[in-house]
Amino acid sequence: MGSRASTLLRxxxxxxxxxxxGFSHSQITRLYSRxxxxxxxxxxxxxxxxxxxxxxxxxxxxxxxxxxxxxxEGEDQVNxxxxxxxxxxxxxxxxxxxxxxxxTSEPLNSRTNKLLFAFRLYDLDRDDxxxxxxxxxVLRMMVGVNISDEQLGSIADRxxxxxxxxxxxxxxxxxxxKVLEKVDVEQKMSIRFLH
Amino acid sequence: MxxxxxxxxxxxxxVSSAHGDASxxxxxxxxxxxxxxxxxxxxxxxxxxxxFPVLSFNFEHVRKPFEISLWILLALLMKLGFHLIPRVSxxxxxxxxxxxxxxxxxxxxxxxxxxxxxxxxxxPVLNTKLFFLYLLPPIILDAGYFLPIRHFTENLGTIxxxxxxxxxxxxxxxxxxxxxxCQIEAAQLGDVDLLSCLLxxxxxxAVDPVAxxxxxxxxxxxxxxxxxxxxxxxxxxxxxVVLYHLFEEFSHAGTxxxxxxxxxxxxxxxxxLGGVMIGLIYGIVGAFTSRFxxxxxxxxxxxxFLYSYMAYLSxxxxxxxxxxxxxACGVAMRPYVEANxxxxxxxxxxxxxxxxxxxxxxxxxxxxxxxxxxxxHVWNWTFVIFTVILCLVSRVLGVVGLTFIxxxxxxxxxxxxxxxxxxxxxxRGAIAFSLGFLLTDTHMKTMFLTAIITVxxxxxxVQGMTIRPLVELLAVKKKKETKxxxxxxxxxxxxxxLLTGIEDVCGxxxxxxxxxxxxxxNKTYVKKCLISGxxxxxxxxxxxxxxxxxxxxxxxxxSGSLAVLPSLTSMQNIQPRxxxxxxxxxxxxxxxxxxxxxxxxxxxxxxxxxxxxxxxHDLMMDPFEExxxxxxxxxxxxxxxxxxxxxxxHLNVHNSxxxxxxxxxxxxxxxxxxxxxxxxxxxxxxxxxxxxxxSYTKKNAFTSNTQNDNKDTK
Numbered sequence: 001m002g003s004r005a006s007t008l009l010r011x012x013x014x015x016x017x018x019x020x021x022g023f024s025h026s027q028i029t030r031l032y033s034r035x036x037x038x039x040x041x042x043x044x045x046x047x048x049x050x051x052x053x054x055x056x057x058x059x060x061x062x063x064x065x066x067x068x069x070x071x072x073e074g075e076d077q078v079n080x081x082x083x084x085x086x087x088x089x090x091x092x093x094x095x096x097x098x099x100x101x102x103x104t105s106e107p108l109n110s111r112t113n114k115l116l117f118a119f120r121l122y123d124l125d126r127d128d129x130x131x132x133x134x135x136x137x138v139l140r141m142m143v144g145v146n147i148s149d150e151q152l153g154s155i156a157d158r159x160x161x162x163x164x165x166x167x168x169x170x171x172x173x174x175x176x177x178k179v180l181e182k183v184d185v186e187q188k189m190s191i192r193f194l195h
Numbered sequence: 196m197x198x199x200x201x202x203x204x205x206x207x208x209x210v211s212s213a214h215g216d217a218s219x220x221x222x223x224x225x226x227x228x229x230x231x232x233x234x235x236x237x238x239x240x241x242x243x244x245x246x247f248p249v250l251s252f253n254f255e256h257v258r259k260p261f262e263i264s265l266w267i268l269l270a271l272l273m274k275l276g277f278h279l280i281p282r283v284s285x286x287x288x289x290x291x292x293x294x295x296x297x298x299x300x301x302x303x304x305x306x307x308x309x310x311x312x313x314x315x316x317x318x319p320v321l322n323t324k325l326f327f328l329y330l331l332p333p334i335i336l337d338a339g340y341f342l343p344i345r346h347f348t349e350n351l352g353t354i355x356x357x358x359x360x361x362x363x364x365x366x367x368x369x370x371x372x373x374x375x376x377c378q379i380e381a382a383q384l385g386d387v388d389l390l391s392c393l394l395x396x397x398x399x400x401a402v403d404p405v406a407x408x409x410x411x412x413x414x415x416x417x418x419x420x421x422x423x424x425x426x427x428x429x430x431x432x433x434x435x436v437v438l439y440h441l442f443e444e445f446s447h448a449g450t451x452x453x454x455x456x457x458x459x460x461x462x463x464x465x466x467x468l469g470g471v472m473i474g475l476i477y478g479i480v481g482a483f484t485s486r487f488x489x490x491x492x493x494x495x496x497x498x499x500f501l502y503s504y505m506a507y508l509s510x511x512x513x514x515x516x517x518x519x520x521x522x523a524c525g526v527a528m529r530p531y532v533e534a535n536x537x538x539x540x541x542x543x544x545x546x547x548x549x550x551x552x553x554x555x556x557x558x559x560x561x562x563x564x565x566x567x568x569x570x571x572h573v574w575n576w577t578f579v580i581f582t583v584i585l586c587l588v589s590r591v592l593g594v595v596g597l598t599f600i601x602x603x604x605x606x607x608x609x610x611x612x613x614x615x616x617x618x619x620x621x622x623r624g625a626i627a628f629s630l631g632f633l634l635t636d637t638h639m640k641t642m643f644l645t646a647i648i649t650v651x652x653x654x655x656x657v658q659g660m661t662i663r664p665l666v667e668l669l670a671v672k673k674k675k676e677t678k679x680x681x682x683x684x685x686x687x688x689x690x691x692x693l694l695t696g697i698e699d700v701c702g703x704x705x706x707x708x709x710x711x712x713x714x715x716x717n718k719t720y721v722k723k724c725l726i727s728g729x730x731x732x733x734x735x736x737x738x739x740x741x742x743x744x745x746x747x748x749x750x751x752x753x754s755g756s757l758a759v760l761p762s763l764t765s766m767q768n769i770q771p772r773x774x775x776x777x778x779x780x781x782x783x784x785x786x787x788x789x790x791x792x793x794x795x796x797x798x799x800x801x802x803x804x805x806x807x808x809x810x811x812h813d814l815m816m817d818p819f820e821e822x823x824x825x826x827x828x829x830x831x832x833x834x835x836x837x838x839x840x841x842x843x844x845h846l847n848v849h850n851s852x853x854x855x856x857x858x859x860x861x862x863x864x865x866x867x868x869x870x871x872x873x874x875x876x877x878x879x880x881x882x883x884x885x886x887x888x889x890s891y892t893k894k895n896a897f898t899s900n901t902q903n904d905n906k907d908t909k
Binding site (some may be wrong): 006023031034045054056057059060062063066069089090092112118121122134138139142143144146147151155158159162163179180183184186187188189191192193 | 205349546562584604606607680681682683687688689690691692693694695696697698699700701702703705706707708734736738774
């Protein structure tokens with residue numbers, strides 16, 4: 001398995017992914033072997049069914065949305081590049097990156113991009129606002145079936161009331177960032193990929 | 196005779212009162228148990244005394260409780276006094292002031308004592324039993340019960356590294372270096388052998404939770420640093436216990452073998468894990484007991500305290516780590532107990548714990564001061580100075596070295612500022628003193644005690660006083676004062692799920708994965724056993740929201756703004772925003788409005804007229820709670836009234852619309868809504884055991900009225 005993985009992944013590709021996402025060489029190879037183990041069809045791309053085969057994702061309340069986040073707009077297959085691009089959001093922010101002069105484009109794992117990723121999971125219709133209905137949907141997924149619609153509705157209303165500063169009865173991205181300024185997003189949204 | 200503490204009081208009393216009384220007091224002091232015969236005898240001898248002593252003085256039989264109460268009262272008055280002198284209390288932390296008070300009191304007692312004939316000092320000293328069994332547990336329980344769990348578990352690896360490896364490093368470094376110092380000819384310390392030095396090192400190396408709490412409480416640094424230092428001070432208890440007993444055994448035995456060292460390592464695991472196990476067992480039993488306390492709310496707090504104390508004592512029986520047991524018990528018990536007990540019990544527990552821990556802390560520092568004055572001291576310049584220097588040096592080296600290793604594994608690295616605060620916050624305190632007191636009586640004991648006291652004074656005074664300006668100077672992040680908002684709660688849970696999912700995609704079994712598994716296990720099995728009623732299936736989000744609403748309602752009551760009800764968003768639930776403007780003038784007839792009001796009023800008021808049988812052990816409905824339910828009922832009443840009025844509006848709107856040929860189906864919806872609301876109202880009164888028949892008939896009358904009206908408008 002390991003040897004086949006390295007022959008399928010060329011050095012230039014690894015370099016490109018490294019530049020784009022900031023992962024190290026060994027991390028990329030490890031994740032590539034994970035990619036191939038998920039890819040039952042062995043065609044170099046993952047489909048939605050491949051993801052759904054992961055048992056823990058099935059019981060995760062946000063499972064479907066997470067799977068969707070990997071696939072770009074309207075497509076049904078994701079290649080390794082896209083896989084890594086999504087995972088790059090969860091790389092820990094390193095100190096030397098903070099000190100370096102900011103590059104022309106912001107790295108994928110900056111705080112803003114991490115929050116943007118989370119925001120997009122709420123905002124399904126991509127109108128850059130979390131409306132009350134979208135919030136209700138997420139709440140319903142997280143809370144289960146035993147709670148009445150009304151109670152969820154009052155929670156949703158309260159949430160929007162707290163966050164909404166411009167009065168449009170929905171949460172925009174800047175309001176989202178503001179609400180989460182006290183939460184340590186760098187720690188919460190990072191996975192320690194062991195080198 | 197009476198102890199010096201009481202003699203102080205007596206002195207004060209006597210000085211202020213007339214001299215004539217003194218002789219009377221002296222004469223009748225003494226044994227009370229005179230037989231009638233003897234009494235007659237004494238009567239015959241003293242013809243001028245009264246036959247029946249109207250007023251007599253017998254102090255002996257209340258002596259002990261009297262002394263204890265006096266000490267506690269003194270401690271609390273001192274605490275009060277500090278806050279009346281604002282400038283001093285801002286610069287000097289409370290612990291320093293209390294030690295100074297202790298020194299003064301100790302000095303006074305010693306001065307009174309020096310003219311007495313008895314040579315052994317009867318000054319109350321911080322003896323080990325008093326400290327470990329009575330004074331320390333409340334503080335640790337308070338700390339453990341309110342431990343911020345999220346931060347603690349996120350940083351558990353770091354904390355354990357500091358606690359275990361750091362303390363070991365400190366103990367061996369200080370012990371080893373002190374042995375080297377003792378070899379110096381000029382110090383005249385030749386008789387201190389290696390094992391004694393190591394024993395001393397193990398006593399002095401442990402960071403003390405009491406001192407850390409006392410100082411860090413006042414400087415309000417951010418939670419990360421607080422939990423690092425405080426967590427370390429709690430968890431290093433296991434290491435201290437093991438090292439102490441180990442070296443004490445060895446110094447009696449004389450030689451150390453490899454087997455002994457190996458057994459020592461095993462002992463460490465047994466002590467720490469065993470302590471945690473005992474704590475968990477007591478915690479689960481306590482949570483289970485709280486499930487059944489529905490009808491005896493008054494004794495609920497006692498269960499929490501007693502189970503925790505029993506956990507501590509049971510661990511101490513087996514020489515396991517009592518502190519870890521206490522922490523584990525509090526942590527395990529808390530989520531389930533809080534779901535089961537009433538709000539009043541929760542407040543009681545909180546305030547009693549804070550009260551006891553506050554008293555304990557004050558007493559500990561005062562006694563520390565008194566013991567300093569009392570105890571025999573052997574001052575050896577070299578020993579003491581080197582101890583202080585080595586403590587500082589080893590702490591700094593330990594922290595820096597460990598952080599270097601730890602930062603490789605942390606997501607959020609510890610900066611130099613953080614390292615400085617962690618190193619500087621390594622205060623020693625009363626635990627070191629008590630452990631030193633436990634040593635067997637040798638010449639070295641007094642020397643060690645002197646050194647320990649010096650280190651404690653140095654850390655508490657110098658480091659305690661300077662840490663606040665240093666924190667300001669270095670601009671260390673302070674604690675965020677505001678409570679969690681509902682947004683933060685929702686989004687944090689959302690992110691938890693998200694991260695767990697991503698970890699599963701990567702095949703990476705990290706922090707989130709195990710936390711998620713634990714939560715799932717908790718939800719499916721543990722909660723069902725330990726939480727009574729329907730709260731066992733309540734999701735965390737809902738209980739958080741309910742708590743928030745309750746807190747807001749109570750804040751409203753306290754601020755007295757009952758007249759202005761907030762725009763509770765739940766009241767705007769049923770209609771979209773654009774119909775708000777239409778709501779202004781409801782178009783129901785006065786007659787119906789009156790009917791609705793009468794119905795609501797009569798149904799809701801009945802709850803307060805229920806007669807209660809009096810029992811001393813029942814919690815009476817006090818005015819505050821009555822106000823609270825008044826607020827709730829008023830809210831509900833307004834809400835219900837509004838809803839019914841609004842659905843009436845809708846009904847009329849729809850009626851007029853249906854007149855124009857629009858779908859009459861919606862008519863049924865609004866009628867159903869009325870029925871649902873009335874059913875809800877009825878359900879809410881079920882709990883107050885109302886007569887449901889009446890509401891049924893009223894409901895029927897009402898719907899028939901509505902239908903009549905519909906026919907009219909059509």
